Amino acid sequence: MxxxxxxxxxxxxxxxxxxxxxxxxxxxxxxxxxxxxxxxxxxxxxxxxxxxxxxxxxxxxxxxxxxxxxxxxxxxxxxxxxxxxxxxxxxxxxxxxxxxxxxxxxxxxxxxxxxxxxxxxxxxxxxxxxxxxxxxxxxxxxxxxxxxxxxxxxxxxxxxxxxxxxxxxxxxxxxxxxxxxxxxxxxxxxxxxxxxxxxxxxxxxxxxxxxxxxxxxxxxxxxxxxxxxxxxxxxxxxxxxxxFRNLVDMREKPLACLTVAGRAIRNQPGVFQSLSAALGNNDVNIDAVASGMDTITFYVDADEAEFAENILHREVVEQDALSSVTVDEPLAVVRVTGGDLPNRPGIISEIVSPLAEARIDIHDVITSATSVALFVDWDDREDTLETTQELL
Structure with missing residues (x-):
């Protein structure tokens, strides 16, 4: 050997x-x-x-x-x-x-x-x-x-x-x-x-x-x-x-975006846990999560949007820190994964700029150490996939 x-x-x-x-x-x-x-x-x-x-x-x-x-x-x-x-x-x-x-x-x-x-x-x-x-x-x-x-x-x-x-x-x-x-x-x-x-x-x-x-x-x-x-x-x-492979992958099924709003949610211990646990306990799979100072957004299967909205609404009613839940659907997610992404300064701009030039509206961008997830309108999924595939 x-x-x-x-x-x-x-x-x-x-x-x-x-x-x-x-x-x-x-x-x-x-x-x-x-x-x-x-x-x-x-x-x-x-x-x-x-x-x-x-x-x-x-x-x-x-x-x-x-x-x-x-x-x-x-x-x-x-x-x-x-x-x-x-x-x-x-x-x-x-x-x-x-x-x-x-x-x-x-x-x-x-x-x-x-x-x-x-x-x-x-x-x-x-x-x-x-x-x-x-x-x-x-x-x-x-x-x-x-x-x-x-x-x-x-x-x-x-x-x-x-x-x-x-x-x-x-x-x-x-x-x-x-x-x-x-x-x-x-x-x-x-x-x-x-x-x-x-x-x-x-x-x-x-x-x-x-x-x-x-x-x-x-x-x-x-x-x-x-x-x-x-x-x-x-x-x-x-x-x-x-x-580790360089690839561009598109989720085949549409997603729904459920956003829970509340004043200074990020500073409220246990809020995220209670919301995600409520979805998990009801067998709702969470594809991705994004958070801001006053919002937490969950991406779930579009087929489960109404069910998930009712679950989260119950949490909103029960918790004084929360004010409202809204739903946006259908959305697509295209993920760009690459071994060299973290070593390429300006990589987010390299990915996003061609989409802006193509007049594709980006609802959300979620990054990890080695991937970038782009959330766009369902009707824009093929154009987004084709544009991002040219990057790798």
Whole structure:
């Protein structure tokens, strides 16, 4: 099996942890697996280097300085593997065979990087490749970086381009947890999670796998997260399933928009819970929710509009904080989902502006970390779908 194993800074934070990492790599090699290692800077080295830059420095010099953490890590790991009788070679920017190349815009040059990654992969039966994470190199030889979480990106990208069977992210957490174990009691490991779920969690604060890395995962590449104390690269942790697709999807059935108004609803604890519970207890499925200072809007099947309106009206009558409920139907929803949406400044404008030019009235826009939902008149659904499909 061909495996790319990424060791985070905490995993390499001391000599003992480097020994533990080398032991797990050597064991996998002994079992006949082809291993590429992606190494982050030891501990908080990169942050410490950045803190010491108290003078004016250009981007090129800054990249050279921060690269020293990863450059040290690959040398340490290579030496530890050699001490165990494992043939290994480290790769860093400036090496003749360095794989990760960026173009003039700082974006990964896919064709060149894939070609170089495959060249390294062709020798994995002879040696372990130990690659600096986070770093890249422009065509002119200057050092660039892949941004925050760049070592994760390096690992999954190389896993993809090397036709690896699996990428293992070795970190300081027991895979993906049901909650932050430092905050909630009884947090436990999640055995499996989808790419879509994890990307949304990552963009909302879960520091497990960098969101940028997951855009390189496809259905043929397994990705797993394990704790550095686990000691086995090939088992345990959390498996990340599926792949993140760029798509435009339209709901086939029409929706009704039910808006409940009330003074300063947002500041009234329990109002949202009581309204959504009332619908749920009566088996009314909520497709989406939007809120303002004085309103809460529920989108439900148009077929259930009258039933849902009566349910919400009872809540309005019973609660002094609420004043009225109104219904607008039929509406359509078109959702734009894309792995690179969060990394594209102005993406909402890119989506909405063509619809405005087409004279399509947008009733509502609801965004999540990785998708944009557009609510329009039912009669405008086909034009909205066609216009937004041209974006991806």
């Amino acid at each position: 061909r495996v790319v194993a990424k060791f985070g800074g905490t995993s390499l934070g001391s000599g003992d942890r480097i020994n533990r990492a080398a032991d797990s790599i050597a064991a996998a090699v002994e079992d006949g697996h082809e291993i590429t290692v992606v190494a982050s800077a030891m501990g908080a080295t990169t942050d410490k280097l950045l803190e010491e830059i108290t003078f004016d420095v250009d981007d090129a010099d800054r990249a050279q300085i921060v690269s020293m953490g990863e450059r040290t890590s690959v040398r340490m790991l290579k030496a530890a593997l050699s001490a165990r009788g494992v043939d290994a070679r480290f790769f860093e920017p400036g090496s003749d065979d360095w794989p990760v190349i960026t173009d003039e815009h700082g974006e990964v040059d896919v064709e060149t990087t894939r070609e170089r990654a495959r060249e390294i992969a062709s020798n994995l039966d002879l040696e372990v490749a130990v690659v600096t994470g986070f770093l890249a190199q422009a065509h002119d030889g200057s050092i660039t970086t892949l941004g925050r979480g760049g070592s994760d990106t390096t690992a999954v990208m190389l896993g993809n381009y090397m036709d690896a069977d699996e990428v293992v992210i070795v970190t300081d957490v027991e895979g993906v947890m049901t909650g932050d174990p430092n905050v909630v009691e009884g947090a436990r490991n999640v055995g499996e999670i989808s790419v879509d779920e994890l990307r949304n969690l990552s963009f909302r604060g879960a520091e497990v796998v960098a969101p940028s890395a997951l855009s390189y995962k496809d259905s043929n590449l397994d990705v797993r997260v394990v704790h550095y104390q686990h000691g086995d690269l090939l088992s345990g942790g959390t498996s990340i399933e599926g792949e």
